[in-house]
Every structure is written in structure tokens, then in C-alpha cells.
Amino acid sequence: MIEPQGCDNLEKTIETKNLSYAYRSGTDKEVRALRDVNMNVFKGEILAITGQNGSGKSTLARHFNGLLTPTGGEVLVKGLSTNDKNNIGTIRKIVGMVFQNPDNQLVSSVVEEDIAFGPENLGLPQAEIIDRVNWALHTLKLEDLRRESPHSLSAGQKQQVAIAGVLAMKPECIILDEPTAHLDPRGRREVLESAIRLNREEGITMVLLTHFMNEVIYCNRMIVMDGGTIKMEGTPKEVFHQGVKESQTIKDMGLDFPVASQLAAGLQEEGFTVSPDIIHNEELINNLCQLKS
Amino acid sequence: MSIEVLNLSHSYKIGTPFEHKVLHDVSFSIADGQFVGLIGPTRSGKTTLAQYLNALYIPRKGKVLIDGENTADRRADLVTIRHRVGYVFQNPEYQLFAPTVGEDIAFGPTNQNLPREEIDKLVKNAMEMVGLDYETFKTRDIFALSGGQKRRAAIAGVLACRPKVLVLDDITAGLDPRGREEIMDVVKSLHQQQNITILFISNSMDDVALLAERLLVMDNGKIIMDGPTREVFARTEELRAIGLELPEVSIIVDRLRSAGFQLPAGILTVDEAISEIAAFLKDKEAREQWS
């Protein structure tokens, strides 16, 4: 397992040990979704989990807050095992989750009331609930929309409300399960910016499940899943670079390279001296400008 | 088969306190065989507009002509129009209902009351077009399919009606890169080999840049841009002002041009970018050698 660079410490917020999960376990229709997965989520990082549909990434993510419990092995959240039912309450305070479809996550007909749903469930005193709701609205820049009905918001705004609702629970870690899948370019950008800001400014650990390579490159580390196991792991640079070397690997696992990497690889083939591990647009542009002058 | 939209306006929830206008005096036309992309921020009216093209909505204000036939005409055969203009919805896998894949795909042609052998032939062709092997999948339970396969089955269900025009509404949403590539290949072959006219609605600028020859850009119920794809994507600031973006490649090329790279406008694909940048750099090298 590879450890992240640039993190304060190597404290593990989430840890899986030989995690296996099978749907309809024990029947003849059993489907092995996860096979012996060992991985960590380190405190303070943004971790990307990628993999084609059916690779098991969503199943894995749902183990992080105890929505699913292992059929084999164990998942520890700050040392607490999800196998023990008594831990689930505490675990869900530590790990929050945002889902793909904003319409099916929001409970109330007023934005600020929906954000209060989580803190209310935690049994917090009224004054604190109000504080947290205000803070969440402010952090996600939703103050103007606080008394609106979610029904009248755009999909991107609804997703921001969903994130605010999770944020108000002050979790240490937020899992985002393909949060931008149904959004327009602006919505995607806003959600990604929010995720990065929450990590950098509030210190919240983020786990981002996504198919968009231009989101992955902003993560400290990434994991590539395929067939229920982890096939690749490392910083985005390391993973994509390895993918380039082994040519087809990334594509075999149903993924793609960031456009900057594709351009870099192509220009290298044309004989130019381009750094082989480029993943960001910035890097490519700087590199090419150097070649120009 | 041509499509003409004239001065079309549409309001939702008319007569309720939630009434709001989603289309404002929209006019455009699509010629036979074109591949037109339709982009715009969410809630700009794209889906509503598209649903006028297969007569799911009939105009109250304005006109929609499908191959010259006015959809608002009382004598118009809407069912036939809906076979000629196929529509694939967002997340189409949710409309599957029959016990087996074959039966579900046969639903459309069955509604046309065609003879059994013809239906079977249409189903087989449709499945082949989307890359689902007929023998393997025709008796398979729809719930036993993967997400990507279900989506392809849903698309086949529309193709089995032999449409001349296809409206594809955000059909790559939620797919992984390989799934997207597969679907885009299917769409490409439908356009190039089957000569089907395509209206491609999408939130992915990259997808649209790949295949669309012409782009319609909507914002707040109006078409604000209509032109060749390259030209539309050259209007960077305007697109960004309404919340859209360029294809990733174009963003990079745009930045390079600001940094002094003399690259032609309207580069949309990775391959084009590579050859143009390479050409520019080699050119520069050559000129520097001479001076």
C-alpha cells in the first residue's frame, strides 16, 4: 500500500482488512462484488476511487459508513469495526455520504430545514443546530437560497444542498458517490470546487468516486478498482504514468487518461521532450512554453 | 427527413402558481442526415424542446413540422411520427419492462402491428447495431444485464422502430469512459452507416465535439448560438458566461494560444491538437535554425 505525500500524519480514518462482500451470499445467485480488499483512507487526504461500472467501487464506498457490512473481513472507522452494530451510530457521525441523484437525497421542502435534518437526528441542542445550519449554508455559499424549496433549484444547486446537509453533521470524512454524474459543466465545477475547499479549508477527508479524469487529478491519491479488487493504487501521476507504460492497462479497466496526459504522450511520440508524468493542464502548458522559447 | 421548428414557446404548469416559461420563441431546422448537438445549462429547455420533435408535446404557440407535416394538425398521425423520430431518454434502462431483452426490444415494432418475421428481423438488426449479440441476449432476463448493457438494450428498443431521426437525450450520463466510448461508437455508426439524422443532447462538451457537425446552444429557453461546432466553441467567453465550458482539448489549446502559440481556431480533438502543436513547434525550430 502506498502512503500519501503532503498529509499531516498517517492516521487512518478508514481501514479495510481482507474485505469481501457478496450479494445474495450463500445462495446459488451469489455475486462476489468485493474480493479481499485491503486499503486505507488517510486523514486529511482527498482519495479518488475509480473503476468501471460493476468494478465494486460503490459497494466498497458503502462499507465505509456501515451501509453495507462485510461478508468476509473487516472495515474499521477510526478503529471501530462496522461489524459491531453498536458502532454504526458513531461511525455515521464520522463518515458522511453524498449520493448521485440529488432528488432522492433531500427530505424537506425547504433548504435550511433539509440541512438541519442531520443535526436533528444527532439530537443536538437547538442553538447548535441553528449554528451548524448557518455555517453549512455559508461554507457552501447557499445563504441566498436558504428559504427556497429544493424543487425550484437546479441539479447542481441541489447537490450543493445535499453536501451542506452532510457537512452540518461535522463529519471527519465525506464520501461523494459520483456526485457530478448528472450535472452540467457549471454544476460539476461547483461541486468539485466545494469538495476541494472543504478538504483544504475545513480539513475534511474526502473520498471521491468518479468517472471524470479531470476530477481525479485534483486528488492526493487514487485507487483503481476492477472485478472487485484494487488493481492500481498511488498518486494520480503514478497511476497514469504506469498506465501509459503498460499501455493498455488503464483502458482495459474501462478508464481513460486525462487529456493533458494524452497530449503529452502524443507529443512525446512526435519526438518532443515532454515530461512523461504530466496530468494537469498547467504542467503541459508550462512544459510546452519552455519548448517554445 | 427534415425538421422545422418555428416560433415555438412552451410553459409548464400553466394555470398554477408554478407556471413558468421554458421555451421562448424558438426557431431552427434540421436537414436530412445532419448530426446536431444541443447543449446548454440544466433547465435551459433542451429536453422540453426535444420532446416536441417526436410529438410528445404539441405546440400551443408556434409550429413544429416533421417532414412537412404539422404536428398540431388534427389529422397528424402522431404514432407514426413517433416511429419516424425515435427518442432515447436519459437513463433509458428504467423503461425496460418485458421479461426478456428480445421481447422488450420487440415492443416498438409490435406496436406497429408488423408480421412476426419482420419484427424478429428488426430486433436482430437493432441488437447488432448496439453490439448486443442476438443469440446470447435475446432470451436473457432484463434484470440480469449490467447497467451498460441495459442502456444499450433500451437504445435498441428505439432502433427497432427504424427511425429516420434519433433524438438522444444525455445518453452517456453516468457511464464509465469505456461505456461512453462504446455508446459513442454506436452513435457514430448510426449516423455514418445508417444515415440517421441525429439530435444529440449532452452535458459533455467532449462528446459533442467528437461527433456533432453543428451545435445549438440554449440558455433560458432560447437558442443563443447555432452554427458549425468549431465556430460555436470558438466563442469561449460567451459559453463560459452561461455556465458552459469548452471541450478539454480546446481549453488547453486556448491557453496555449494566449501564451503565444499560433494554432488554428477550432481544434476539437486530441489528434488534431497533437499534430497542430507539433507542426507549430517544428516550424518554429526550423525558422530558428535559419535565423
Place this chain on the structure above:
Amino acid sequence: MELTKNITLGVYLPGETRVHRLDPRTKIIGAFILIVLLLLARSYAAYGMVTLFIAFLVFISGIPPGYALRGLKPMLPVLLLMWIFQLFLHQSPDTAVLFRWWIFEATEAGLHMGNLIILRVLFLFTVTTLLTLTTSVVSLTDGLENLLKPLRSLGLPSHELVMTLVIALRFVLILAEELEKIMKAQMARGVAFDRGNFIQKTRKIFPVFLPLFIGAFKRAEELIVAMDARSYTGGKGRTKMKTLHMGRVDLAAALIMLFFTGLMIYVIVTYEPFI
């Protein structure tokens, strides 16, 4: 085709009118009393009074009257059927026969019973809709829960019941949305829902029915998972952001309600029931 337009039950229309600002408990109790009075009313005079009162409520709540009635549209066919049933099939000794049709007799008692049933359904629906139009989901939940609290000591899971009710209400709109989506998808494949005889039309329901159920269940499941993820474990230990407190508006409402109840009781007692 726009099915969701006519769904008013479970929809919240934000506003700042006095009715909106009332404590939800006032509104719930008020609605309850109104419904009881409705069920006691059996004269046309009494129904006339109720109509006037409801018109008054619609007016001060800022809900456009046309919109308040819109939700009735989907029910009209069923109501008509019920009325016809009563007209011809209601059994009552010595009542005048109005006319005959084939083997059926339309009786006066049947006419009145039909009217009674329809009036009750219409008003019940309107009162409930008015309630949901002017009260947000959370307010409704809070209000109902608060009122049912005394029953908790008897073992009634008041919070869970209320939550179930409220989400069921939300799902009226969600089901309509799903139905519209699926009907459009099947229409796009050539199903003409408006053509065909009764049997043919009934057969057309199947391609809609299954995906509708699956779609609705899927949405429900996603909602439950999302609620779970936000630590929802039922009512135990739950607190509230908003406290309910009654104000002057509620006092005024209580007085108005009291006055109306008195008036209604007088009318009910004085006037002959038509059935």
C-alpha cells in the same frame, strides 16, 4: 402531456400569509375539526356553510382558487362513477323513484347519498390539500408529532408514523413524475394511450406498471439509504431546529374556528338532513 401539473396533494406552496405563519398544530387541529364537522353535516345548508368557510380559507392563504381545485381534476372520473353507483344501487325503503333505465332504478335516496359521498370526498380532499399547500414537510411532521406525543406513553411510535405519512404524501408527486416519464418513454415507442377500446387500453397499462413500481421503489430505497447515512434512526433522541410556539395569529385562528364550529352546530341541528 403533463401529469404532475394537477397534483396538488403533498405540494408546498411557499408564502408569508397569516395561514402560512400559523403554528402547524393549529392548522392540523383546525383541519381535523373541519373534517369532523363535515362528517356530521347532512343538510345542504351545512355544506353551503362549509363551502363558504373553505372559500374564506383559500382567500386568506393566498392560494389561487383555481389551483386549489385543480387537484380534483384527476379524481373526477372516479367520483362520477361513485355517484352513478349510488344513484342506481343505493338501497333504501320507501323512497321515490326518479326514473328508470334498463333494469336500474334511480332513487331519490340514491341521489342524495351520491351527493353526500361526493361532497364529502371533495371537501376532505380540499381541506387536506389546503393543509399541505400551506405547511412545509418539516412543519407538518413537527406539528403532528407534537400532537401525538401523549400517545407515545401508550406505546404508539408517533414519530415514525408521522414520518411514514409525510413521506407517503411526498410520494404522490414522485409517483406522478415517474408515471409521466414512463408513459412518455412508451409513447415514444408507439403506444397510443388514448386509442383503443377499454380492453386494449387496459393492456397498455402493463408496460407502464412494472417500470413505475420499480422506479418508485428505487427512489424510495435511495431516499432511505440517504436518510440512514445522515444518522436517521427514528424518533428516539431526535431534536428540532424549530420550536413550535403559538402566537396571536393562532389565537385569532382559534377564535374564528370556535365561532365557525358554533355556527355549524346550529345549522346542523336546525336544518333537516337530506339523508
